[in-house]
Amino acid sequence: MYQVLYRKWRPGVFRDTVGQPHIVKTLLAQLQSGRLAHAYLFTGSRGTGKTTVAKILARAVNCERPVGGEPCNECPACAGILDGSIPDVAEIDAASHSGVDNIRALREETVYPPVSAKYRVYIIDEAHMLSAGAFNALLKTLEEPPPHVLFILATTETHKIPVTIASRCQRFAFRRISVPEISVLLAKICSQEQTKADQAALDLLAHMADGSLRDALSLLEQCVSAGSVVTESSVRETLGLNSLEDIAQWLMGLEDLSFSLNHLQTLYSSGLELSSILGQLASVLRDLLMGQLKGDLLVTRLPLEIASALSEKWPRDRIVPAISQIQESIGQLSRVADKHLEAELCLIRLASFSPAQHNGSPAPAPQPIQRAEPAKRVPENAKPPEPAKHKDSSSPSKPARLGAHADAKQDGRWAPFLASLGPFEKPAVMASKAEVDGDTLILRTDDPYFQGILQSAEFQSAVKAFFPGGLTGDSDPSPAPAGRSLDDFLREQNDLIVSE
Secondary structure, eight states, rough: OOOHHHHHTSSSSGGGGOOOOHEEEHHHHHHHOOOSEEEEEEEESSOOOOOOOHHHHHHHHHHSSOOOOOOOOOHHHHHHHHHHHTTEEEEEETTTTTTTHHHHHHHHHSSOOOSSSSSSEEEETTGGGGOOHHHHHHHHHHHHHHEEEEEEEEEHHHHHHHHHHHHEEEEEEEEEOHHHHHHHHOOOHHHHTOOEEEEHHHHHHHHHHOOOOOHHHHHHHHHHHHHHHEEEHHHHHHHHHOOOOHHHHHHHHOOHHHHHHHHHHHHHHHTTHHHHHHHHHHHHHHHHHHHHHHGGGGGGOOOOOOOOOOOHHSSSSHHHHHHHHHHHHHHTTTTTHHHHHHHHHHHHHHTTTOOOOBBOOOOOOOOOOOOOOOOOOTOOOOOOOOOOOOOTTTTTTSOOSSOOOEEEETTHHHHHHTTOOTHHHHHHHHHHHEEEEEEEEEEOOOHHHHHHHHHHHHHHHHTTOOOOEHHHHHHHHHHHHTOHHHHHHHHHHHHHOOOO
C-alpha cells in the first residue's frame, strides 16, 4: 500500500530529526543519565516534529537495547510500539477526547503497572483542546504521577495551556525549520525516491512550507504527482503561483490602474484566490525590503537587473505602508460581501504608494486612520499650561530655515515612527510642529520641557532609525524654569499615567 512521503520519511531516531538540535541534545543527555522528567510539554508551530520526537522518546524509554540513548527500533518493545501492539504507549487526540470523563478514565489506568514495557507513556496531541474540567482532572496526576508513567503533551497554542499544567512539565520549544534545512532534506528525499527536481523548485517549496517540514513534503508529493520532473515552473503551475518576474512586472506598472486591474481580473479568472494573489504581492515586496535592508537584492530571487529596477520604483518608505495595506485588505476579505471589490480597492490604494507622475513628483502615501487617544485625567493641583509664545522670525539668534519642507504627517515614515516612541517622547512629538526635509526630521516646540525630551540621546537614536538625516529645529532647547527641572516634569507625566 502506498505511503505518503511525510509518513514514509518520518524520523525513527533522534539523530534523523531536522532543525531541533537543542531539543535532541537535552533529551539524549537525560536518557543516558537516567534523569527523565515525568511530564514534557512540546510546543511549536505545525510540522516541526513535536509528535515525531514524542514517539521516539516513548520508544527510547522502553527500549531494551538502547544505543547512546537512541532506540534500537528492533527489540520487542520498540517493534511493538511501532506496530501498535503494545497497549502501554497511547497516543490521544485531545481534539476528540477533550472531556473530563476521558481524562478520568486515563487517570484510573495510570495506577496499574505497564503490561509489557517499562513505562506507560501517554502522548496527548493538541493538548490545548482539553476542556477546563479535563485539565483540572489531569492536574493532580500530572503533579504526582506513579513512577512508571510518562506524560508528553504537544500543542501548537501554548497560551491555551493553563499555567498550573505548564509549570509541572519540562517545556521544549520547537522552532520553525529554516529554508536551507528543508531544501537539503527535500533534495535527499528526491534522490532516494529517484525523482528529478531542480534546486530552484526545491527552494521554492521550502519557502512555501513556512518552516513546516510536513507541509514541504506534502507540497513536494503534490508536485511529483503532477509530472515526472519537478521544476520551478511546474511547481508554480501546480500550486497556482505566479512567476516572480510576472509579479515584479505587475509591481512596476501598478500605478497604471487599467493594466493593474486587468491583470488582477486575469489572475482571478484563472482560478487563483484573491488572498493568494495579494499575498504574493506582499511576499515579493517583503523580500525586496529585506534585500534593501541587507544591501543584497539577490535575496529577492529575481534577476539582478529586475530587482534593481524594482527597488528604484519601490523605495523603503513606500514598501512599508504598502505591505501594511495589503495585510489589512487580506484580513478584510473574509469580512466583506464583495471580495473582488476589496481587492480592487487595495490595488487602487497601492497605486498611490507607487511613484506616480504628478507635477514631476511622487504622490504622498496615504496614512492609516489614527484612533484618538482618550483624554488623560489631570490632577486638581496641576497648573494650566502656559500659552505658546510666538517666535520672532527676525531674531538673529535663530538659524535659518532649511527651505521648503513637507508636512511630516504625510510622510510614510511618520506613522511607524510614532508607534516606536515611548510614553514621554510621543506627547512631546505630537505637541511639536513636524516637517520633513529629505531624510531630516524637523520638530519645533516652545515648551522647554518638551525641548529637553527631544534633545535626549535616546530620542535622537529613535529618530535616526526612520530619518537617517537626524533631527533639527528652528531653535535650541531653552533651559527649564528655575525651581522645576526636566526630571520633575517627567515624574509628573509618570504620575498622570499611573493615576489612570
